[in-house]
Amino acid sequence: MECFSLLRSDVPALIDHLGDFGEVLAPHGKGDVSYSFEAVQDSSDVVLDYNRTLLPLKKMFLPPVEKLMGFSLKNKSYEQVDVTIAPRVFFGVHSYEMQSILRLDHSMLSGSVESNYFKRRQSSRFVGISFEPDEFHFSESVGIVIEEMEGFDLFLNEIDGDFQLYVLTDNGQGMLNGFDKINLTEPEIVEERHFKKKIRYHFNRLPRVFQYAYHSEVWADVASRCVGCGACTLTCPTCFCFDVQDEVEVTAEDGMRQRSWDSCMLSTFAEVAGGENFREKTINRTRHRLFRKFKYITDEEGLPWCVGCGRCTAFCPAGISMPDIVNELIQEDEKAQYHRPVRV
Amino acid sequence: MKRLQDVEHHETEDLYYPTMCKVTGAKQITEMEKWYELEMPEGQSLGHGPGQFVEVSAFGIGEAPISISSSPSKNGKFELCIRQVGTLTNVLKNYETGDSMGIRGPFGKGFPMEKLFGKDILVVAGGIGLVPLRSLINYVLDNRQDFGRLIILYGAKTPSELLFTDELEAWKKRDDVELHVTVDQPDETWKGNTGVITTLIPSLDLNLNTTIAAITGPPVMYKFVVMSLKSKQLPDDQIYLSLERRMKCGVGKCGHCQINGVYCCQDGPVFNYVDIKPLEEAL
Numbered sequence: 225m226e227c228f229s230l231l232r233s234d235v236p237a238l239i240d241h242l243g244d245f246g247e248v249l250a251p252h253g254k255g256d257v258s259y260s261f262e263a264v265q266d267s268s269d270v271v272l273d274y275n276r277t278l279l280p281l282k283k284m285f286l287p288p289v290e291k292l293m294g295f296s297l298k299n300k301s302y303e304q305v306d307v308t309i310a311p312r313v314f315f316g317v318h319s320y321e322m323q324s325i326l327r328l329d330h331s332m333l334s335g336s337v338e339s340n341y342f343k344r345r346q347s348s349r350f351v352g353i354s355f356e357p358d359e360f361h362f363s364e365s366v367g368i369v370i371e372e373m374e375g376f377d378l379f380l381n382e383i384d385g386d387f388q389l390y391v392l393t394d395n396g397q398g399m400l401n402g403f404d405k406i407n408l409t410e411p412e413i414v415e416e417r418h419f420k421k422k423i424r425y426h427f428n429r430l431p432r433v434f435q436y437a438y439h440s441e442v443w444a445d446v447a448s449r450c451v452g453c454g455a456c457t458l459t460c461p462t463c464f465c466f467d468v469q470d471e472v473e474v475t476a477e478d479g480m481r482q483r484s485w486d487s488c489m490l491s492t493f494a495e496v497a498g499g500e501n502f503r504e505k506t507i508n509r510t511r512h513r514l515f516r517k518f519k520y521i522t523d524e525e526g527l528p529w530c531v532g533c534g535r536c537t538a539f540c541p542a543g544i545s546m547p548d549i550v551n552e553l554i555q556e557d558e559k560a561q562y563h564r565p566v567r568v
Numbered sequence: 569m570k571r572l573q574d575v576e577h578h579e580t581e582d583l584y585y586p587t588m589c590k591v592t593g594a595k596q597i598t599e600m601e602k603w604y605e606l607e608m609p610e611g612q613s614l615g616h617g618p619g620q621f622v623e624v625s626a627f628g629i630g631e632a633p634i635s636i637s638s639s640p641s642k643n644g645k646f647e648l649c650i651r652q653v654g655t656l657t658n659v660l661k662n663y664e665t666g667d668s669m670g671i672r673g674p675f676g677k678g679f680p681m682e683k684l685f686g687k688d689i690l691v692v693a694g695g696i697g698l699v700p701l702r703s704l705i706n707y708v709l710d711n712r713q714d715f716g717r718l719i720i721l722y723g724a725k726t727p728s729e730l731l732f733t734d735e736l737e738a739w740k741k742r743d744d745v746e747l748h749v750t751v752d753q754p755d756e757t758w759k760g761n762t763g764v765i766t767t768l769i770p771s772l773d774l775n776l777n778t779t780i781a782a783i784t785g786p787p788v789m790y791k792f793v794v795m796s797l798k799s800k801q802l803p804d805d806q807i808y809l810s811l812e813r814r815m816k817c818g819v820g821k822c823g824h825c826q827i828n829g830v831y832c833c834q835d836g837p838v839f840n841y842v843d844i845k846p847l848e849e850a851l
Contacts, residue, residue: 302627497653
């Protein structure tokens with residue numbers, strides 16, 4: 225692994241250089257307080273210090289609305305959609321975001337392998353960047369540090385305002401070919417950066433907490449505050465549930481089948497024809513969301529399906545905090561342990 | 569964890585394109601249910617097992633998961649029976665012989681036939697639960713020597729809602745089928761059993777060592793049928809249930825059919841009772 229020094233003032237030049245490899249997408253300011261991954265028009269517009277984008281990077285791999293096919297109502301026939309993705313470079317990606325993509329890989333590529341996701345994923349390269357955690361990030365609690373470089377081709381680690389640039393893959397090496405504003409250097413160990421928000425237990429203890437949490441009183445409390453808007457799941461970088469709808473043009477002759485992001489927090493998500501709803505109450509849905517993040521997939525894959533980005537908390541209109549829910553479950557579990565019969 | 573570098577390009581699939589199948593037969597068999605016979609293009613076979621389902625497409629409306637009603641032993645064609653309860657199924661009502669219908673699948677796990685060979689099969693069907701179970705029943709009948717007794721319990725709300733009445737008549741006449749039909753609300757013509765389906769269970773004489781129960785019906789039915797079978801001392805692992813959920817994609821992605829951590833479209837719709845007993849959202 226090679227490491228180079230790079231001046232902050234030379235980062236726009238690096239972004240321009242990466243443009244030779246493909247379309248560069250990077251964080252941009254949106255309005256006063258929001259950020260978004262957008263195609264770079266002017267490299268000096270790219271924001272290097274940001275807390276989080278409103279929508280996660282999953283939007284580039286599982287688009288919020290995606291055409292699956294076009295159809296003709298008259299002929300009862302359909303046309304396939306050809307998805308070709310030109311090479312793309314995602315610049316300025318935080319470690320939790322990269323980890324969310326690795327989790328989406330598992331969700332979309334295990335079992336049946338989704339071709340569109342695979343194409344989008346295969347044509348993408350990633351340049352990471354370190355960040356300063358705010359009051360919502362808690363990635364460290366789910367095993368992701370700021371300098372976690374897995375999945376990246378290049379990684380920019382900020383040291384005293386400038387950067388150390390790590391080359392992590394052959395692709396990363398190739399992307400730097402011909403870029404002369406960097407100097408080979410020794411990697412510096414940075415002072416440990418601390419997260420302000422924490423889950424009290426190491427994440428490998430959480431499946432056990434969740435094993436006993438199904439009938440916890442915490443769910444009723446969360447449900448009483450939840451407004452059921454689904455913002456938590458739509459902004460979640462590892463949530464991937466979707467709905468499929470047919471849209472018909474006004475001519476009533478043609479249309480398209482498209483899929484769009486859906487949310488298990490919406491009341492009709494588990495409803496079937498005839499009206500039976502298998503998660504009818506908010507309490508069923510808030511619990512399901514948390515179990516999806518910390519129990520169901522985690523039991524099989526050993527990792528929380530939460531990357532600690534803090535979006536679900538930061539963007540919740542009711543102020544519901546994911547790590548606080550987990551901490552309450554931990555607290556309840558600690559109390560209950562004294563009364564629980566010992567299993568031999 | 570599955571990683572990107574573990575995937576070869578040829579393993580990827582276009583998961584959401586339907587196959588256009590020709591409707592070769594269609595008949596409204598009750599006020600609410602229509603039966604269809606379909607044919608895959610170019611002599612292909614659907615290749616399903618009893619208990620599996622397909623996603624049926626009507627362009628402009630969408631897709632719905634529908635149980636396959638015919639036995640895989642029926643060559644060439646397959647059958648569906650669809651209750652008209654929503655927009656999509658009401659549009660499908662207009663499909664007649666000669667139309668083409670979009671089909672994806674077959675999906676999910678059906679009945680584990682290798683575990684059913686040589687066993688007594690107890691079918692418990694409530695309402696349109698008979699639709700998927702008919703696939704199993706006809707498979708058993710087509711391979712009659714491979715199975716022990718075939719006991720069919722079938723309950724409907726009213727006599728006019730009974731499905732496949734011709735076949736019920738034929739099953740009734742066979743001496744190697746024990747058929748018991750009941751209705752909740754009899755009319756003046758009804759001469760058979762009256763009451764919910766569980767009333768048929770206490771008087772059954774079952775060989776507990778060799779009986780496998782296969783249950784499908786409305787959500788409310790399962791708990792009571794399982795309770796009745798347990799009071800007959802039938803072991804849990806000899807009970808199979810086919811569950812209804814909103815299986816939107818059929819390929820374990822969209823999340824709609826999840827029962828706790830289990831995808832109904834992948835691990836079901838047919839489950840062994842032992843496997844779903846710990847799942848609070850199952851029954």
